[in-house]
Amino acid sequence: MRAAIDTDALLELIWAAPLAVLTVTVAWGLAITGATRAAEARRDGRGTVAGMYAVMAFTGTALFVAAVLAGLLIMIRKR
Numbered sequence: 665m666r667a668a669i670d671t672d673a674l675l676e677l678i679w680a681a682p683l684a685v686l687t688v689t690v691a692w693g694l695a696i697t698g699a700t701r702a703a704e705a706r707r708d709g710r711g712t713v714a715g716m717y718a719v720m721a722f723t724g725t726a727l728f729v730a731a732v733l734a735g736l737l738i739m740i741r742k743r
Contacts (some may be wrong), residue, residue: 687731694724 698721705714 684731684735688728691724691727691731695721696724698724699724710741 698717698719702714702717702721705711706719
């Protein structure tokens with residue numbers, strides 16, 4: 665019995681998996697860093713800086729959610 669290897673899918677996996685891991689990791693890092701730094705800046709009375717960090721946290725969270733949803737849609741997509 666011979667096993668058939670889908671080389672196109674394997675090559676796609678080689679570049680897509682690291683890109684997905686990097687995207688999710690960076691997005692989550694932005695969300696956590698932005699949230700914690702915004703809280704610290706707000707506590708120190710630096711409102712403008714806190715707002716900028718809050719935008720960073722929101723952007724990271726939105727990117728994280730989009731990456732997870734894109735991954736789920738790709739997994740349930742029928743070929």
